[in-house]
Amino acid sequence: MGANLIEQLRQVEDFRTLDGRRHPLWLVLLFVIMGTMNGYVGYRAWGDFVKRHRRVLIETFGIQKHGVPSYSTIRRVTMGVD
Secondary structure: OOOOHHHHHHOOOOOOOHHHOOOOHHHHHHHHHHHHHOOOOOHHHHHHHHHHOHHHHHHHHOOOOOOOOOHHHHHHHHHHOO
16 A cells, blocks of 8 residues: 555556557656646646646656657547546
8 A cells, every 4th residue: 555656657557559658658647647736637738737847857757768748648648548
């Protein structure tokens, strides 16, 4: 029971094909949660949150290759998670 949020999100099964995984599923879900906690609701708003806080998110989570997920990635992920 002592698992933290990130450990719990890492356990969510990724429905995407290997080719469609630029961003880890847990990270996209975490950004949705963070955005919601900050008053951003909906796909576009979550995309705005990620875009607005891009630098801090990249530094904090060590994101390198593809940067932060786009609005369409966030939308696709949230629609596909059961």
